[in-house]
Amino acid sequence: MxxxxxxxxxxxxxxxxxxxxxxxxxxxxxxxxxxxxxxxxxxxxxxxxxxxxxxxxxxxxxxxxxxxxxxxxxxxxxxxxxxxxxxxxxxxxxxxxxxxxxxxxxxxxxxxxxxxxxxxxxxxxxxxxxxxxxxxxxxxxxxxxxxQGERLAPQEGADEALLVDLLRRAGRFREARAVAAEILEQNPQPLIADIMRLQVRLIAASDRGAHTVAEARRFRRPVSL
Ligand SMILES: [Zn+2]
Structure with missing residues (x-):
């Protein structure tokens, strides 16, 4: 409360x-x-x-x-x-x-x-x-x-993951997809990888809605970029 x-x-x-x-x-x-x-x-x-x-x-x-x-x-x-x-x-x-x-x-x-x-x-x-x-x-x-050499969040990959979501939800799908692909190529930590795979799916579906981190954990299967 x-x-x-x-x-x-x-x-x-x-x-x-x-x-x-x-x-x-x-x-x-x-x-x-x-x-x-x-x-x-x-x-x-x-x-x-x-x-x-x-x-x-x-x-x-x-x-x-x-x-x-x-x-x-x-x-x-x-x-x-x-x-x-x-x-x-x-x-x-x-x-x-x-x-x-x-x-x-x-x-x-x-x-x-x-x-x-x-x-x-x-x-x-x-x-x-x-x-x-x-x-x-x-x-x-x-x-x-x-x-300027600053980060928004201390966790590795967190800023990049945030950028992908900002771009996707702003409807800038091509840019969002390019950043997501770049992150996945760099073998990020498992949670960031899960989130990026979910983002790739959402971008492919032109989905601009809000989604949760829990969803990313739930759908753990590889997709081709
Ligand atoms: Zn005042």
Whole structure:
């Protein structure tokens, strides 16, 4: 069961007093999605992962924590546009604004995570086109993180597996298939190999839906690429 408590803080950008609802103690029970999205009840606490200052629009996991440079990012026209962009659900905009902050401060890996989280909000709202835009952005940021020598996840092959899912669910099947084939050629650890085989099957079926890691474990049989 998820319990709620409140975070009273002062916005680090504008100094306004803010109060946010915080779910506590939620864990993921069951298999995660292929893009790491947790199972319930943690899954449904997403609305509280990033908070928006109602006064200045600063979006962050903890708007009370000062972040060097954030004051300037919040003023950017791009940030102001994203804050109320009509084509995205409001909570997706909150995540995308946090993603812009991280991108602008030179942390593309964290910006990629925030953009992926925005995609999950869009999924929940049934907003397919915005979800694809968020995933494309996450895929681009992930690759930018690699160029800087950063990884999104420490486990070997996890970033590559995530990239395949981002590309598949964004409808970029050819690119997704190419990355999956490349990973399989490198003899990855068994779980990554299982996931890649499932991805290859999903791509062949033009399946852009959400699937779980448990499914990948279930269908352990070789396929030809
Ligand atoms: Zn503020």
């Amino acid at each position: 998820t319990h709620l408590h409140y975070l009273n803080t002062t916005c680090a950008v504008c100094g306004e007093s803010c109060r946010f609802t915080i779910p506590e103690g939620a864990v993921s029970v069951g298999s995660r999605d292929l893009d790491t999205r947790p199972a319930e009840p943690l899954r449904s606490t997403i609305y509280a992962w990033v908070k928006r200052c109602p006064s200045c629009g600063y979006c962050a996991p903890d708007p009370g924590r000062p972040l060097k440079g954030a004051v300037d990012v919040v003023r950017l026209p791009r940030y102001r546009w994203q804050l109320d962009a009509r084509k995205f659900p409001k909570i997706a905009n909150t995540f995308l604004c946090w993603s812009i902050v991280q991108e602008d401060l030179g942390v593309p890996a964290q910006a990629a995570w925030a953009s992926l989280h925005a995609a999950w909000v869009c999924d929940d709202e049934g907003e397919d086109v915005p979800a694809r835009i968020c995933r494309k952005r996450a895929a681009d940021l992930l690759q930018r993180a690699w160029e």
